Amino acid sequence: MSKTSRSQRLRRRSSRSVPATITALVLLALAVAVAWLGISRLVTGSWPDFMSSIRESLAEFTWNSPAVWAAAVVLALIGLILLLAAILPGKHTAVRLAGPSDADAKSVETVISRRGLSRLASWHLDHADGVESTSVDSTARKVTATVRTPLRTTSELSRTLTESLERKFDEIGVDPAPQVVVRVRSTE
Structure with a gap:
């Protein structure tokens, strides 16, 4: 055997x-x-x-x-x-992603590093309208993004970017979905 x-x-x-x-x-x-x-x-x-x-x-x-x-x-x-x-165990170094739908959950595991999650979020936010630059920090439970924009009113942009990033995490299957916080700062 x-x-x-x-x-x-x-x-x-x-x-x-x-x-x-x-x-x-x-x-x-x-x-x-x-x-x-x-x-x-x-x-x-x-x-x-x-x-x-x-x-x-x-x-x-x-x-x-x-x-x-x-x-x-x-x-x-x-x-x-x-x-x-x-x-005591340390913090997790990766965030779990939902695997393929036809795979056995016990034998297949898909993860992304917290750094990779931050880079993905930064790339996604950088390509949004009205965004000049981004800085993203992530943990297993929370993703915090600081966005710089030339716009004067930032409340609508903050809500839009938060919803957009939450949708992106749902698309790639981050499980459990982290809390998303987007802070928008005007450069003017």
Whole structure:
């Protein structure tokens, strides 16, 4: 019997590589500093000079002092935040599109990246009458467009562009349809 191969889902979650890299670098720097201090203590038999003032100020604290408890709570919260960041899923990097009508929904998945959705919306709005330039930002649930126009009255254009963009998203089958917000700014 052969196992059926199963492809990865196209609608993935963000990788969080930047926060993981920053955390790893901070922990690595801390480990290097502690190792250097420990090796220095073993080789010379005493702590480095700058450590004596730190050591003397830390010697004043007791285990029951409020400063020690505050430091413990802060470190516990940082640990909890790092744990939650590792466990909870990130934002989706793509928006689902309705697939072909004759395809099986469990085996076929069609997506567009949020950046691709922004570019599509920007292209669509750029080709509308009365639009000078556009800037579009999108999330999985909301598409926000800022449009510049030479027109003085912008309320009608805003409503028209919002409806037009909503129709475009229905045509390509964005599922679920995001909330569309079009802000029109006059260049005059």
